[in-house]
Amino acid sequence: MADTVEDPQLHNGVAQGESETQQHLTPEPQSDHDPQLQTEAKLTDEIPEIETDSKPEEVQFEVTDTKPEEVQSEVTDSKPEEVQSQVIDDAKPEEVESKEIDAKAEVNDVDLSPGGSGEISIRPTEADQETTHTVLKKEDEGNKTFTMRELLSELKSEEGDGTPHSSVSPYSRESASQPAENNPAMDLINRIQVNDEEGRSRQRVLAFAARKYASAIEKNPQDHDALYNWALILQESADNVSPDSVSPSKDDLLEEACKKYDEATRLCPTLYDAYYNWAIAISDRAKMRGRTKEAEELWEQATNNYEKAVQLNWNSCQALNNWGLALQELSQIVPAREKEKVVRTAISKFRAAIRLQFDFHRAIYNLGTVLYGLAEDTLRTGGSGNGKDMPPGELYSQSAIYIAAAHSLKPSYSVYSSALRLVRSMLPLPHLKVGYLTAPPVGNLLAPHSDWKRTEFELNHERLLQVLKPEPRELGRNLSGKAEAMNTNVEKKTVKVNISEIVSVTPCADLTLPPGAGLCIDTVHGPVYLVADSWESLDGWLDAIRLVYTIYARGKSDVLAGIITG
Structure with a gap:
């Protein structure tokens, strides 16, 4: 985070608290869980991508007493940002409060090239404290919930001497006897093969949690919390699958996660986190399909879900940033006559994110890259001809202002530094x-x-x-x-x-x-x-x-x- 200088609150302004490639400006990507879209940004000279994992935040099952870090809008909280230059943030992810889960949201870096992704995703973290309720309401136990800590404790007990630990809920033992192995989602989970020991250990915990949620849904098909958390498990498991895996493939797991998110939001239409992570899962699926008609349809679905997330949580700068990134990706696929409209909509989302938190450097950088791309398009096509278009020179200058600001807030980010070297001459030096x-x-x-x-x-x-x-x-x-x-x-x-x-x-x-x-x-x-x-x-x-x-x-x-x- 930046220095903690006490500053007066700007109206609609400053929030309180907090891989280089060819030379091209591309928005910082967001995608997967920590999604950093690794894409190149295109400028006349490409601006280095910001390496970000645009994936939703990984579910952390470790047992810790510390509270989850707050998501720092700067750029570290949400997961994948899509500007095509990816950025990795040090700031703490902003806390996303979802119905029953407090999950960290990591910001994915964005690269300056169109098509980059820097989505921000939310996944339950192990640092769930006592205040963090990680789900699994039981129908026959009223509001009884199971935390990730309880799940991990039970798993360790079962892997030890087989004697359940006294701290484990009696109900959790009962649910373990109904693994629901015959369901398609569990079949996918059980077929995951991980090569390294750390990955296998993590996948065992994910599979164990999946069985818990599957059993909960068998007992109560209306348990939207269990459906939501099961979707998170599937989305997290997709990260454990190698890109070349066929059975199951990353896409299979993400598709199944999307189905669970769909069910959860049908049962609970106000579940902000579900729409948010669902959009990230859809974005990841779209990225696998390149610039195809199917990818266009998926990007449109992702933007629709980000819109719903923002409607439910209007002050989520992470959702706005990811929405802008998804629109940026969509603009690379839609017909040329529709591109400018989509790009200008993306600009409005990045700007809205910045005005919620003026030190959200990822959105600042992403706005700079999308403006650079618009300047390139305007220079090449001559603009729309309506007489209201901003001249390319002014667009380039504005782009440089945002990139300079992002670098000033995060001077340690090599992607910002590389991008700045390419656009600094576009500033009206010695002025900003x-x-x-x-x-x-x-x-x-x-x-x-x-x-x-x-x-x-x-x-x-x-x-x-x-x-x-x-x-x-x-x-x-x-x-x-x-x-x-x-x-x-x-x-x-x-x-x-x-x-x-x-x-x-x-x-x-x-x-x-x-x-x-x-x-x-x-x-x-x-x-x-x-x-x-x-x-x-x-x-x-x-x-x-x-x-x-x-x-x-x-x-x-x-x-x-x-x-x-x-």
Whole structure:
């Protein structure tokens, strides 16, 4: 995690708390359990992928007393992110609270190449504490639940002298006598062959847990918790299967897991975690099929499930990030006429994830890669021709801003560093962002609209500064008759906002402001009102200012300064 600098809460902004390939910008992939999509990002020069495991978090059966780490939105919590440059996060995964399970969600790295995946998945972790209820409600025992710790304890007892440990639930012994070996899912589990000892040991625990859940469902077919956890076991078991395995194949296990998720959500339509991990399983299946019609259908299913997950948990930046990654993958398959719409939808999901947690570096990086890809497409095709398209140069510059911000937050990530080397020249050095905003005379917020002036602003790691240039009327004549600028603006005051003095940055739709997209920067000295040319332009300013503030709050301003000043 980044430095723990106490920072004022930005409105819709900073969250509280927290393999290189060819040169191409590709979104950081998410997929499998820890899914890091290992794909290449394409830029003119490919931007290195971020190696991420886009797989759902592995079910950890070890017995520990420590509480599960909270998922840190930065990029470490959710599992697979799909931007085609994969990133591996150090941050703790954000806690995903599902009905009965507190599971860690790991973020999968994303690579900058389209088609990368960086999904974030959730799997029950062994660090389930007393507060973590890992399922298995028993119909005849009311709300009786079995934790992974109990399952592991029972398994150890059975593998020892055959005498059940006294701490094991009496009911668990009864359920063990009904293994449900005749069911297709258990048949797949029992046929898994693992070569290494560690994998075999892990698979024994997974198989044991699967029998428990199978028995629970035999007793109570309406037990959605057992169905959900059984799906997790199948999804986790798919990770233990080698890619070239045929019987059972990884796809067989994931398909069966999807069936269990489907049943669980049918019984409990509000089971957020089930939709989330179901989408990850579908994404993994889609990746196996390349750019085919079947893959397109699977990616559409994955996006639908991420949408349902977000509807159930609107503040899940991991689900939004994965949703954007799935859309990014889908954009590589759909017909060309539909691609831009899908890409712009992906941009909106990454941006929404960032605005929930402004230090979520995976989503920041992924947004940079998708903008780079859009710039490439716009340059190649000339855009949609509707007159509203942002020029390629501006898209490249925006892409570089997000990649620079991701690197500033996680300078140790080699993928971010490699990507930054490819796009740094696209920044308006020695500034992070330069553009036009309409501002009132300094100190006169109530000035008539005619007194507001559209002028250039520069943003760096320390401040946002208005740049005043001589206007034609300020040109005088020297003795030889030649026009020259008069020194009339020396005493003019300019708008200046120090990053350290910012309290919040928000859009503002105030009718008293001039036409355009309003921006309010609240500082310790009072509010500063500015107006962007369009709402799309405003998005760029909002993100840039908030990201610079987040970097400052995390104690990383020196890293950003090094990027823009060299």
